[in-house]
Amino acid sequence: MGDQQLTAVGTGLASDEIYGRAAQVLPGGNTRTTIFLRPHPPYATRGEGAWIWDVDGVRRLDFNNNYTSLIHGHCHPEIVAAIQAQAGRLIAASLPTESEVGLAEALAGRSSAFERIRFTNSGSEAVMMAVKAARGYTGRSKIAKAEGAYHGSYDAVEVSLDSGPANWGDGAPNRNPYCVGTPQAVLDNTVVIPFNETAESLALLEASAADLAAIVLDPIPGRIGLIRATPEYLQMVRDFCDRTGCLLIMDEVISFRVAHAGAHSLLGVRPDLVTLGKTIGGGLPIGAVAGAQRFMAVFEETQGRARVPHGGTFNANPMSMTAGAVAMRLFDEAACERLERLSILASATLSEIMGRLGVAGEILREGSLLKISLDSRPKRTYRGSYPGPEQARREEQLFRALLRNGILIGRNLTATLSTPMVEADIGYLADRFEAALSEVLIDA
Numbered sequence: 001m002g003d004q005q006l007t008a009v010g011t012g013l014a015s016d017e018i019y020g021r022a023a024q025v026l027p028g029g030n031t032r033t034t035i036f037l038r039p040h041p042p043y044a045t046r047g048e049g050a051w052i053w054d055v056d057g058v059r060r061l062d063f064n065n066n067y068t069s070l071i072h073g074h075c076h077p078e079i080v081a082a083i084q085a086q087a088g089r090l091i092a093a094s095l096p097t098e099s100e101v102g103l104a105e106a107l108a109g110r111s112s113a114f115e116r117i118r119f120t121n122s123g124s125e126a127v128m129m130a131v132k133a134a135r136g137y138t139g140r141s142k143i144a145k146a147e148g149a150y151h152g153s154y155d156a157v158e159v160s161l162d163s164g165p166a167n168w169g170d171g172a173p174n175r176n177p178y179c180v181g182t183p184q185a186v187l188d189n190t191v192v193i194p195f196n197e198t199a200e201s202l203a204l205l206e207a208s209a210a211d212l213a214a215i216v217l218d219p220i221p222g223r224i225g226l227i228r229a230t231p232e233y234l235q236m237v238r239d240f241c242d243r244t245g246c247l248l249i250m251d252e253v254i255s256f257r258v259a260h261a262g263a264h265s266l267l268g269v270r271p272d273l274v275t276l277g278k279t280i281g282g283g284l285p286i287g288a289v290a291g292a293q294r295f296m297a298v299f300e301e302t303q304g305r306a307r308v309p310h311g312g313t314f315n316a317n318p319m320s321m322t323a324g325a326v327a328m329r330l331f332d333e334a335a336c337e338r339l340e341r342l343s344i345l346a347s348a349t350l351s352e353i354m355g356r357l358g359v360a361g362e363i364l365r366e367g368s369l370l371k372i373s374l375d376s377r378p379k380r381t382y383r384g385s386y387p388g389p390e391q392a393r394r395e396e397q398l399f400r401a402l403l404r405n406g407i408l409i410g411r412n413l414t415a416t417l418s419t420p421m422v423e424a425d426i427g428y429l430a431d432r433f434e435a436a437l438s439e440v441l442i443d444a
């Protein structure tokens with residue numbers, strides 16, 4: 001299909017015209033904070049494999065993949081066929097379906113940490129339910145999370161999400177609300193710890209040990225800069241949980257894709273609960289809490305009322321379950337290894353270009369996730385890798401230059417590979433990256 005014909009798939013309006021309509025019915029013309037772009041975003045119309053088209057007829061190589069969730073790219077034929085067949089059979093019902101058992105079995109087969117699984121509709125809901133499960137199991141109310149870490153839109157884990165030099169404080173991280181109007185009780189119940197700063201975090205955890213239900217930790221937090229939690233930090237957190245009865249919730253909504261059995265297997269740490277989402281739904285909305293039977297039992301109603309009741313009209317809906325099962329079957333060890341090889345190639349290629357053009361910075365990489373950083377300082381902590389205003393300005397420029405040059409990546413310069421990608425796609429990325437970087441250098 002030619003690009004011109006593609007604009008006719010919708011009403012034939014251009015992005016600016018659609019945005020004009022959007023602004024009349026949606027606040028700010030938008031529904032998703034993370035994808036809003038001034039003056040307006042390009043509106044997508046079609047995707048195929050590694051490519052995405054917008055209504056203006058522009059084709060881009062998609063390295064965002066709906067913020068890492070489309071591990072098999074757009075409209076993978078086997079996933080589409082499964083969705084179509086399921087849509088013709090049953091879209092949703094107030095009876096369970098075998099499809100939820102199938103996806104749960106597929107996930108449980110990947111990690112011994114996943115003894116039981118409970119499905120939600122998003123990663124945010126998964127984190128919320130994991131926190132509730134930890135509270136229900138321990139009878140305690142506080143949680144701890146790392147400064148700057150993103151865990152979705154549940155208010156308890158939004159605390160200090162976007163702390164910066166102006167408000168993070170001199171010593172222990174300040175507890176900053178993310179949304180105006182966040183209740184003080186939410187701030188009081190969230191202990192904010194500095195990522196990868198072992199002694200400082202331990203002291204803060206100890207001070208609340210009797211009240212802590214859980215530590216919520218993304219072991220490779222994209223928003224902190226795709227930096228791994230150090231073995232020492234992970235050990236401290238695990239030991240603290242074992243000693244105090246607090247649960248370790250590993251948020252692998254993104255980082256599950258770095259290895260066949262997720263980040264906890266790669267890093268060799270035993271989680272109590274794991275939150276999942278994104279890739280496990282084959283492109284459809286999903287989330288899940290997985291963990292040891294003794295913790296997950298809080299959701300059981302077999303003996304009467306559950307300690308933590310968990311309803312949800314669309315929980316384990318057969319569309320997401322079916323798409324997810326196919327996606328997980330396709331994301332086997334071989335697919336994982338191939339993505340790893342492609343991302344090593346991408347990382348080396350982009351690093352070479354930055355070096356040749358004399359641009360300070362580095363490419364960080366974990367499995368099929370990459371992050372372009374225009375900062376060459378060694379990165380270990382949130383504060384130590386926090387971009388200054390000039391770096392932030394240039395990174396925004398680079399994001400926009402890539403968008404103009406046919407590459408879609410995350411606003412924070414996170415790039416995600418998908419299984420339809422081949423070496424030639426990395427070549428295309430390299431070519432467009434060099435062009436985009438040259439534009440940013442001219443503007444500097």
Ligand SMILES: Cc1ncc(COP(=O)(O)O)c(C=O)c1O
Nearest residue numbers: 122123124150151152253254277
């Ligand atoms: C680590 C992490 N946890 C939770 C979430 C929330 O997932 P969702 O957007 O599906 O609600 C995200 C989303 O990007 C995430 O990156």
